[in-house]
Amino acid sequence: MTAALRLADTPEHRANRGLAIHVRGLSKSFENGPSVIRGLDLTIPAGQFVAVVGRSGCGKSTLLRLILGLEEPSAGRIALNGSEQTKRIMFQEPRLLPWARVADNVAVGLSRDIGKADRKARALDVLREVGLAEKAGQWPATLSGGQRQRVALARALVSRPALLALDEPLGALDALTRIEMQAMIERIWEAQGFTAILVTHDVAEAVAMADRILVIEEGAIALDVDVDVPRPRRRGDPALAELEGRILDRLLRNGA
Numbered sequence: 649m650t651a652a653l654r655l656a657d658t659p660e661h662r663a664n665r666g667l668a669i670h671v672r673g674l675s676k677s678f679e680n681g682p683s684v685i686r687g688l689d690l691t692i693p694a695g696q697f698v699a700v701v702g703r704s705g706c707g708k709s710t711l712l713r714l715i716l717g718l719e720e721p722s723a724g725r726i727a728l729n730g731s732e733q734t735k736r737i738m739f740q741e742p743r744l745l746p747w748a749r750v751a752d753n754v755a756v757g758l759s760r761d762i763g764k765a766d767r768k769a770r771a772l773d774v775l776r777e778v779g780l781a782e783k784a785g786q787w788p789a790t791l792s793g794g795q796r797q798r799v800a801l802a803r804a805l806v807s808r809p810a811l812l813a814l815d816e817p818l819g820a821l822d823a824l825t826r827i828e829m830q831a832m833i834e835r836i837w838e839a840q841g842f843t844a845i846l847v848t849h850d851v852a853e854a855v856a857m858a859d860r861i862l863v864i865e866e867g868a869i870a871l872d873v874d875v876d877v878p879r880p881r882r883r884g885d886p887a888l889a890e891l892e893g894r895i896l897d898r899l900l901r902n903g904a
C-alpha cells in the first residue's frame with residue numbers, strides 16, 4: 649500500500665486532512681423562483697461525517713452543490729478551511745465513460761498534471777481499496793451495478809479529496825450491496841480523514857454512517873442531531889433504531 653492510502657485514523661489526522669465548512673446566512677433561489685435555501689447557518693468541523701436528510705425537494709442537493717461551489721449563493725457566505733482543498737462528488741449513477749477501461753475511468757479523477765505511470769499506479773491503489781483491482785483492465789459495460797458504483801467511488805477518492813460529497817450514492821443498489829458499500833465508505837472515511845457529506849433518503853443509512861444528522865425542511869435546518877454511538881456500529885443497535893424513529897417521526901410530521 650502506498651503512503652497516499654496509508655491507514656492513519658487518529659482524530660488529529662482527521663482534523664488535518666478534512667475541510668472545515670462554515671456557512672452563514674446562506675440563501676438560494678433560482679430565476680425569480682422562491683428561496684430553495686433560506687438563511688441557513690452551518691458549521692462542519694474538519695473530518696466530520698454529516699448526513700443530510702429531508703423530504704424530496706427540500707433543498708438537500710442544492711445545499712450540497714452550493715458547498716461544493718457548483719452553484720452560486722443568492723445571499724450569504726460559505727468558507728472552506730483546510731490545508732487541502734480538493735472536493736469530489738459521487739452521484740446515484742456512476743457516470744462512467746463507456747469507452748474507457750476501469751483504471752482510466754478512475755484516473756479521470758486526477759489532475760492532468762500527473763504523469764501516465766503515476767496515474768496508473770494511483771488508480772490501481774484506489775481500485776485495490778474498493779476491492780476491484782482485478783477489474784482494472786475491463787470495460788464498464790462488463791461490470792455489475794454495484795461494481796460500477798465502486799469504480800465511481802474510486803474515481804472520487806483517487807485525488808485524496810479533503811471533502812467528499814455523496815448525493816444519494818447508494819440509492820440504486822440492492823439492499824446487501826448497499827450495506828456492504830456503506831461499510832466500505834465508512835472504513836475509507838475513517839482511514840483517510842476527509843470531511844464527508846451524505847445526502848440520503850434512507851434514514852437507517854444516515855444513522856448507521858454519520859457522526860451527525862441534519863434534517864432539512866424548506867431550505868433550513870429543522871433538526872441537527874449527533875449520533876453518539878461508537879464505531880464500529882452494530883445493525884439493530886437500539887440506540888440507532890431509536891434515533892432513526894425520532895428522525896422519521898419528524899419527517900412524517902412535517903409532511904402531514
Ligand SMILES: Nc1ncnc2c1ncn2[C@@H]1O[C@H](COP(=O)(O)OP(=O)(O)OP(=O)(O)O)[C@@H](O)[C@H]1O
Nearest residue numbers: 678679681684702703704705706707708709710711
Ligand atoms: N437548477 C435549478 N433550477 C430551478 N430550480 C431548481 C434547480 N435546482 C433545484 N431546483 C429546485 O429547488 C428545489 C430543491 O431541489 P433539490 O434538488 O435541492 O431538492 P432535494 O431535497 O435534493 O430533492 P430530492 O430528494 O428529490 O433529490 C426543488 O423545488 C427544485 O425544483
